[in-house]
Amino acid sequence: MKTKIYFFIALFTAPLVLFANVMASHENDPPNRKFKVVLDAGHGGDDGGNSYGGVREKDVALKVTMALGKKLEAHADIEVIYTRKTDVFIPLWKRADIANKAQADLFVSIHCNAFKKESANGNETWVLGLRRSNENLDVVMKENSVILLEDDYEENYDGFDPNDPSSYATSVLTQEIYMEDSIDLAAMIQNNFASNVKRTNRGVKQNVFAVLRQSYMPSVLVEIGFLSNTSERNYLTSTNGEKAVTVSIYDGIIAYKQNRDINVSTISEGQKASSSSAVAIEPVSSKAVYKVQIAASSKALAPKPNNFKKLPLISREKEGDIYRYFTGETNSLEKASELRELAVNKGYKTAFIVIIENGTRRRL
Ligand SMILES: [Zn+2]
Known part of the structure; x- marks a missing residue:
């Protein structure tokens, strides 16, 4: 019985821990951080x-x-x-x-x-x-x-x-x-x-x-x-x-x-809502996909793994003069999180997960 309880606790807390881990460092900071x-x-x-x-x-x-x-x-x-x-x-x-x-x-x-x-x-x-x-x-x-x-x-x-x-x-x-x-x-x-x-x-x-x-x-x-x-x-x-x-x-x-400050408060409100239930961290729509943004640059590099330390499934978006580069495309937050970790280990220290949903992209 005890094992079962631990199993359920693990089942529900793991996604929350995962979620907390993928938040960028400053977004995890206490609200009174200077x-x-x-x-x-x-x-x-x-x-x-x-x-x-x-x-x-x-x-x-x-x-x-x-x-x-x-x-x-x-x-x-x-x-x-x-x-x-x-x-x-x-x-x-x-x-x-x-x-x-x-x-x-x-x-x-x-x-x-x-x-x-x-x-x-x-x-x-x-x-x-x-x-x-x-x-x-x-x-x-x-x-x-x-x-x-x-x-x-x-x-x-x-x-x-x-x-x-x-x-x-x-x-x-x-x-x-x-x-x-x-x-x-x-x-x-x-x-x-x-x-x-x-x-x-x-x-x-x-x-x-x-x-x-x-x-x-x-x-x-x-x-x-x-x-x-x-x-x-x-x-x-x-x-x-x-x-x-x-x-x-x-x-x-x-x-x-x-x-x-406006951006951070929007993110932390979203985070609060998400933390209250494990379900809320799932994408709102089943069509939502996660990618990991690894870089933004004015330099146009071909979106190929060889240009990005062999990270898989490289994609690129252009906005004005800036190119954003992503790795992966998955509807599993867990997979996205693993991919982010891989990107960080390969030197993309500030890589973060984005959710693409109904044609819009937002940072997790
Ligand atoms: Zn000078």
Whole structure:
């Protein structure tokens, strides 16, 4: 009799445990978990970044970062983590590592631009991407070149050579899972720049920034303006300019967080309803199928197992400029969960299950 009871308990609790396991880590967090933002003031110490008219990038970046952090810290539900608060040198990999270890929700790196032509001006926000053009490569190689100041850079960056253009073609597909969220944040920041800063809006751009490449969360790199442009340099170092730039990034982060809070509360309500009965975790319609999303990328790869570490049944969907890649297609949650585990073990650390039902796809 006892065995039977245990059997039934196991029968009913197993799907719930399974369900809990497949929820992405942050969605399992207690409701009072703080929203963690890592603020990364570019450069520092021996690495001054660019420098014009006695104004150094590392100092401007730190000033904006500290002002931004202060505004964010005024929110009881936000925790701010700084990669540096003083004029010290921090390797790029270490910056991403700080964010990864903190399991941060966002990584925001702040920089100032420079160009050989003084006329270049305006602000832009970068997300990790694979599209490269020689024009973009100029900014990217400059921001990445600091790696060469580090002793073991070959080891810490998987042989990534900041001076070798072919390094920039390296696949970063796994990390690109955060790309959509990163683009959302970048777009919000750029919109705020357009309305508050009123300088040239250079838009959201993509390339392989080393500091973004190694962080496992939505991440952006903001170039607040050109120090090589005299009027922009004066603006960025003025009280008004610094304030407008800070408020723009701040408003972007808050808007991003509010969007995310809405999504998370929708998911946790769904989760509560599901947890109350084992039946509710079954798909609503018998025609629903589960797939495992393994990556999202601007890169169009053929949906073949060979391109995805031999995971089975690869499918691809295009939405705007982004391709989503899935493995599997099953109406069993258990099978989907096993497949997700397989994908995670093969290196797709952020793989998650999606339910496709009545022509719509949602994340489990
Ligand atoms: Zn920089």
